[in-house]
Amino acid sequence: MxxxxxxxxxxxxxxxxxxxxxxxxxxxxxxxxxxxxxxxxxxxxxxxxxxxxxxxxxxxxxxxxxxxxxxxxxxxxxxxxxxxxxxxxxxxxxxxxxxxxxxxxxxxxxxxxxxxxxxxxxxxxxxxxxxxxxxxxxxxxxxxxxxxxxxxxxxxxxxxxxxxxxxxxxxxxxxxxxxxxxxxxxxxxxxxxxxxxxxxxxxxxxxxxxxxxxxxxxxxxxxxxxxxxxxxxxxxxxxxxxxxxxxxxxxxxxxxxxxxxxxxxxxxxxxxxxxxxxxxxxxxxxxxxxKFVDIVYEQYKNYSYFEKRGIKIIEYIKEEAKAPLFYYKSDIVAKKYGFKNEMSPQEIIEILRKYDENVSRTHFDPKGFRTYFHPIFISEKVRKT
Ligand SMILES: C[S@@+](CC[C@H](N)C(=O)[O-])C[C@H]1O[C@@H](n2cnc3c(N)ncnc32)[C@H](O)[C@@H]1O
Missing domain, CATH: 3.40.50.150 (Vaccinia Virus protein VP39)
Structure with a gap:
């Protein structure tokens, strides 16, 4: 049982x-x-x-x-x-x-x-x-x-x-x-x-x-x-x-x-x-x-015995629900564009937020982030910091 x-x-x-x-x-x-x-x-x-x-x-x-x-x-x-x-x-x-x-x-x-x-x-x-x-x-x-x-x-x-x-x-x-x-x-x-x-x-x-x-x-x-x-x-x-x-x-x-x-x-x-x-x-x-995602989030929080991991997943989904299609990954962008140090998605998001208010994390991948910008733009901005 x-x-x-x-x-x-x-x-x-x-x-x-x-x-x-x-x-x-x-x-x-x-x-x-x-x-x-x-x-x-x-x-x-x-x-x-x-x-x-x-x-x-x-x-x-x-x-x-x-x-x-x-x-x-x-x-x-x-x-x-x-x-x-x-x-x-x-x-x-x-x-x-x-x-x-x-x-x-x-x-x-x-x-x-x-x-x-x-x-x-x-x-x-x-x-x-x-x-x-x-x-x-x-x-x-x-x-x-x-x-x-x-x-x-x-x-x-x-x-x-x-x-x-x-x-x-x-x-x-x-x-x-x-x-x-x-x-x-x-x-x-x-x-x-x-x-x-x-x-x-x-x-x-x-x-x-x-x-x-x-x-x-x-x-x-x-x-x-x-x-x-x-x-x-x-x-x-x-x-x-x-x-x-x-x-x-x-x-x-x-x-x-x-x-x-x-x-x-x-x-x-x-x-x-x-x-x-x-x-x-x-x-x-x-x-x-x-609107549906916001209700799911509130409902999930009502159940104290649900797996805690679910909250984190729905929080990411709340962020990405309106963000651009097809996420990037911080490690792949760093490797392709020769960054000296690989930045975390959160650090990249902070840099991009000035230019793109829809930039977000994604629940699909811990290294993922969503933005309208091409990685050439991302790498220019990252290098300047
Ligand atoms: C992945 S299990 C379902 C798991 C369940 N929903 C859960 O949350 O634990 C799939 C079930 O579908 C049944 N099944 C597979 N093909 C079927 C079909 N064509 N018609 C009816 N049952 C089927 C299998 O016997 C199996 O028990």
Missing amino acids: YREGQVSIYAPNLEKYKRGSHLEPAWAPVFYNPRMRLSRDISISLINAYCIFSNRNQINIMEPLSATGIRGLRYAKESICVAKVFLNDYDTLAYKLIRKNILLNSLSEKVQVFNKEANALMYEFSEKMDIIDLDPFGSPAYFISSALRRIKHGGMICATATDLPPLLGIYPNVSWKRYFAKSLRTEFSKEIGTRILVGYIAREAIRVRKGILPLFVHATDHYIRVCMQVIDSPGYASMISKKIGYLIYCSSCLFRGIVKEIKNKKYICPICRKNIQYAGPLWIGNLWNK
Whole structure:
């Protein structure tokens, strides 16, 4: 038995499934990863924030890939506005364990569980959902189209991706097959991967005449998690189609820019005239809604037992929510431009703040910072100090 937040659950004894000193939660007969507690803590604040932001109460949530049920059980017990949670797992052992865990937490009134294939459940279910939370092994791509069908107008879809090698540009061919997008290995791949995932969901939504409004994303530890509102409107769908584009990136001078189309695969850098690379299609709009992020922050602080690390992450996100796309890294800029001493991102930000009020840290990387300025400008200003 494990205790997490306000719930207790039966789950496999992870120690028994260790291979040597290595422990992989997916090796156990039913999946439970205590390291994902932070993601679940943040998600409870996201649910509360969603209710406040969209003025909804007594909402219903579907979590079609539940394993032990820990996530949905915590939503039922700990969030402020949840009326009903629908859990599901196609694995019979997981299904039975979820049933036991519902009883263990006296949540039979609020939580119902199914033993179906997730897409089948989302297709067949009679009610529409306020929130659908997709937390699969690997990529959520396979489940997006059914989630878009089952979500209410104005509802929120959250999706976790743990298939980082394709999204971060280590396996760009897999990214192409899974997300119809070219990923790229750079110092800011976490943001590229996040934008590929949001862009993919946006394109799936546009296809069925819906639009999305990204509310909150974070890339922490070994996963990327994105949450967005879904707007059931063809007009909104065509408007957001303008938010799909491509990144162009020069690894020689670190220039990064956005284009709507890749007309010519041999782009030349506008700054240093070297060949540049591209990634996409991806989301080029905001990844966060500032008002939503502020509510998430307040909500997270209300729970004294949540992981403290979450506060720091949301504080960085509050800073970067309106800052320029595609962060730089202080160590890479220092190396490229031959700084005598590597400065911390905070020191660089202090120098740049006079010229760019939107300069900020990023939660994606402890050495990351965001600015509109090209590193040539940054290095000039750094050298003068
Ligand atoms: C990563 S685990 C879910 C973890 C859980 N959300 C948590 O927070 O602990 C993914 C679960 O999805 C189930 N699953 C995978 N593919 C499925 C499908 N197509 N339909 C239903 N369940 C599926 C697996 O059996 C597994 O239990």
